[in-house]
Amino acid sequence: MSQKSLNHHNSDLFVKEFEKVIEKPKTEKSKVYYTGIDLGTACVVISVLNEYHQPVAGAYKYADVVRDGMVVDYIGAIKIVRELKQEIEEKLKTELIYGAAAIPPGTDVLDSGVVRNVVEAAGFVLTNVLDEPTAANKVLNIQNGAVVDIGGGTTGISILKDGEVVYIADEATGGTHFSLVLSGSYGWPFEEAEVFKREKKNHKEILPILKPVIEKISSIISRHTDHRDVREIHLVGGTSCLTGIEKIIEKRTGITTYKPRNPMFVTPLGIALSC
Template identity: 45%
Template sequence: MTQRDIKNWLNPRLQMADKQLHQTDKKPLKGNDPFFLGIDLGTCNIVSMVIDKEANPIATRVDQADVVRDGIVWDFFGATQIVRKQLESLQQQLGVELTKASTSYPPGTEPRISVNVLEATGLEVTSVIDEPSAVAQMLHLKNAAVVDIGGGTTGVAVIKNGEVIYSGDEATGGHHVSLTLAGNLKVPVEEAELTKKQQGKKIWPVVRPVFEKMAAIVQEHLTPFDVDEIYLSGGSCALPGVAELFSQLFPKQRVILPTLPIFITPLAIATYGMDKSCS
């Protein structure tokens, strides 16, 4: 399969998902139109995305959430409530019943954790895959690494000859950035989270050491491998300075950061579910 282009294939779909974020106008689907739901249970956000047979997002929901920490669902009830709310909103908008979904998990954690949340809402989980591997398969990567920096973890997948040959994960992510910022500013973590989103460039010098730690984690995972490219994904990558830091620390690889990285993993999850259903 031909590698999918970031500029012409991925970025337009991510922008499409962003535009749909606050749209609730009814857009009924025809009964025979295939669609696929992917749900990303993140540390800071839960994202649900519905795509069509061309992997174009047709509806997206995002809710801030503190129900997952370091890849573990610590607030099971809260997670199921958010997923149920998103399902109801999507069903109302699209005029269809959502009964099946795909989901993901950080490498090295138990896949059943995410599956249990979705099943508790009444969904049938048709496929589950670790987050960086989902991105790698969506983009049809050949010789590359995917670095997924989520809210609680940094995941790495290595792809050789189009196959994922290694995946690993460490418990450092965007939440740890917020904790560092909260300590520096002497404010609650919730306030630090908002400051991080609103003043990313200004606070970069304070949080850079946390991202340097993430980069060191990635270097350790990638030491045994020779890859040409590193693809960054996950909402935490949106902070100004992240892509430049990785480019400096990985001079032998081309570092690629798509637009709106918060939507990469849910799109990849839904696309993986679509591919599995067609195989």
């Protein structure tokens, strides 16, 4: 297996390994560890790889420290990254030194400095800051197609040609809107709807209620992919975990749509691979 990039066939295995180590970290010693830090609107995820770029640990926390791709709670973000770092260090009985981070495409000038400061203030030596679709593609290894990142606040569309990101767009519809729709539909508080939505066993029940929002996301995708010769879509981001979302998107956009095993962990793992 290439150390720096994986192919379609083994990217699912890679994500599966990561899911396992979140539950039960691998404690065999490594000469060096590489940490990926993903500061999202809904979630902060940390993934750790060993010297062979195999996942050995990971942790995540739902948090409200980023909005529209920008860090809005600087101190809160540092605190969470520090806590997650410490949690993994205790499990691995080692210090995590090197860290890489990602920023949404297009926010480079405005926010990469803040993200850098968060990672460094949390105690990492920062080795790299890259854009999210490039990070995701370190795991997916797509040459031509679109990476669609359906996160908490937004849906990001990145088109790749010959392995390079050539077009980006980010629009304000994501998992938060799903939870708002469920909250209205069931008459529950937002937080309750949010927790219910994340349970796989509830997906069959909620998919019909969420279909109009998924169709809106599909029309956003089409607006950016039409006339750009996109023949495949790869879904990443936590909201893509919703069972059946890929079928509705494929039907509405008319573009073959792939979903990795756990789309939420693709970008964080790609960040760690770039460390």
